Amino acid sequence: MGMQSVVVACGALALCLALTTATNPGFVVRMTQAGLDYARQQGIAILEKELAQMKLPDFSGKSRKVRYEFSRLRITSFHLPHSQIIPISNVGLQVSISNAFVELDGDWRVKFHFIRSHGSFNLKVENVYMKIVLRLGSDTTGKPTISTSDCSARISKVRVRFSGKLGWLYNLFHRVIESKLRKSLEGKVCDNVAKSVQNELQKQVQTLPVTARIDDKIGIDYSLVAPPRATAQSLDVDLKGEFYSLAHRSPVPFSPLPLAFPSDHERMVYFGASSYFFNTAGIAYHKAGALVFEITEAMIPKKAGFILDTSAFSAFIPQLEEMYPNMPMKFRLSTPTAPFLTIGPGGISFQPIVDAQAYAILPNSSLAPLFLLSLTGNVSAVINVRSGRIVGSLDVGRIRLSLKDSAVGHFQVQVLQSIMNFLTSHLILPHLNARLDKGFPLPLLDRIQLSNILVRFHQNFLLLGADVRFQPRG
Template sequence: MGIQSVAVACGALTLCLALTTATNPGFVVRITQAGLDYAQEQAIASLEKKLAQLKLPDISGDSRVLRVGKVHYELSRLRLRDFHLPYSRITPISNKGLQVSISNAFAELDGDWRVKFLFVRDHGSFDLRVENIYIKVLLRLGSDTTGKPTISTPDCSAHISKVRVLFSGKLGWLYNLFHSVIERRLRKILEDKVCDKVAMSVYNELQTYIRTLPVTASIDDKIGIDYSLVAPPRATPKSLDADLKGEFYSLAHRSPVPFSPLPLAFPSDHERMVYFGASSYFFNTAGIAYHEAGALVFEITEAMIPKDVEFKLNTSVFSAFIPQLEEKYPNMPMKFRASTPTAPFLTVGEGGISFQPIVDVQAYAILPNSRLAPLFLLSLTGNVSAVINVRSGRIVGSLDVGRIRLSLKDSAVGTFQVRMMQSLINILTSSTLLPRLNARLDEGFPLPLLDRIQLSNILVRFHQNFLLLGADVRFQPRG
């Protein structure tokens, strides 16, 4: 092989690898067999009602009967009284989708008959029982260009092994002489109609319902979450997994995230119906989005300090540590503006979520004309841990701050020992800044849930690089 051929082969290999490399998700949803079984129960109950509404066509034809001759028959006003699907099973099929198997189903119908042979005409009614109905449906899951899930039925088969017709009326005996012909026709009609109804239900109802999965969700007027699928949902022998982008972004301006999500070593837990894996990428894009949107800027004034905290935010209090304040700005109210110079970067590990944010705190004196006079700029850092939970379909949390370390970055009032005001900064942080952050975190972020799904029996576990949330689900019907 020549050098040129080797280069071409290497180029082709590189292209193939680039095309087959999947984007790691920032958020994973896993539906276990228990969750699939519950979804199947809800779907089968709906399908039963749909199949009971099947409209069957009139049937007519001619049949030869021994010692009678040619008989013309008509069956009309076929009415399904009920359709029962007592046994069903949903199974994930790797690389294909979900297979729904229904066995021992049965249905009951009635209708009117009319017969004509020679010069004889008569009519009556009949009852029909269809037994041992077997239905097998393959559901193929995919995603569209917007990242919303799609579902289709590439394969459906229905087989009816037993049809029993009982005719009443003066000439009912005549129908019973050629019932096998009628039963074959009814069997074929029903088998076709059942698969038609299944395909229609999947397209009109199931497809519509799964598209209630929110591709994007607005948290407030500044931040949104992208939950679009990065690949079609994939079936495994024990679950159905969906890989989502899992990325926060600024509504005003969405810029590329400067890092990529790491692979998630998702555990094989199957105790709950559904699991959510929120990666460190997911949480860190929240920090970037809020920072870029200017949402991590907080102002602290004396009015914000709780009344039970004996603390006045003015130059007289701080002049105990900075004597120059009393000379330049005697007994003036103060304001602090806290901001993050860079987006906070957190770590998710088996011990929980932790990070060491850097916060700049600029102090101002509020002059009599309401203008602000810069005083000093402090840099604050410390160990912060997060407590995470799920409430009403939202990830909620709260922060706990350890000992805060101070350093002086700039001063318009001369140098001073910042360690002397450690206790005052601790009070300001714990009484004003931290409660505001926790109030926001208590509002939470929405999980990617289908419409009318409620979570219960919540499980929260931390793993390397991601948070695992488990839950059982309940579907809440309308009304």
């Protein structure tokens, strides 16, 4: 094999490895141009305040025999009226600011031959143009990062007005003064932009929760699997999107599929929750032993018209009366395997399998196994967003029964159909829906509120859209 063939083969192998080891996200956050524009407005407001507090150094010098000194320079206003933000591929975001203007005042002192004078001055800076490039990335913990990778400021017009009748004196050195003030401002502006990005924006983006604790058993991993991706129309953030058991985290036995995000731009932000995201929830809760539910007599509502004991079931299973007469019963429901759902344009659906083990409670409080049923049925889900959390509710169709094991002889399970339907719809579903109504937190930065919610189903993922509002402190 020639050297060229070796190089080609190695390149092909490297490409295959790169493709096979690429990590698809389980959860995607997309900020559209509308969302970026809103973020720009909030950022510009913060930047205006930061630049208005900018400190300029005193300076002095000599021009055409005029010795001058300027001190106590103080910015009185810094306005950024026109700005634009655009995504830049492989970098992040570019913010352009035009027609900005600054006003500042201070004290002056001059000496010209035997003339000495001093006073105050006012300076107006107009037609300020700024270009700021923000580099987006991620750190070792999976949190997003933001930094200033490039900044330039240009000032085209500076006007100084002195107090008093010193126009002839000002004309002797105004070009030097205006030039020095322009250079000082241009340099200081970018220094303060970098500080503002570090002190404000970086701290804000770092509030994205890498992990979210759901309860004492389950958490969600929202760490970034890659740096944010800028496209011509949006900014995408790929997250792991994986539920896990707090007690013991183990690898998920399947990988997330690619998400074919639609080109929707009706909302400021979109969340793509893949079927992988929801199915890892089932695995985590199953491993944590949280998908176990017990039904006892105390839980049966009086309006049900039956008592959960062997006498109530003896009409369907005669052997019960002989073996365990008039003894209370209980059911223990559990999932032999983690539930696995599918998402399509029609919504979320799955067919969980539930084992229902019936026991007789003996006089000494020990349990005698009676029979083991397998329950399955079509379950559908309704999903929404409330207070920054994914909430939902389940509904189940007719339950199908089969007998897996029996210590009281064989019997026709269909005779228990109405009882199991009642227990499922009146006890199990309300319990599950109460938990789903508490919801699971979306990956949101601090002080972000969502409104105008949109919910759509696509192949292999759920799409949530929303407009955002930033809630200032205080």
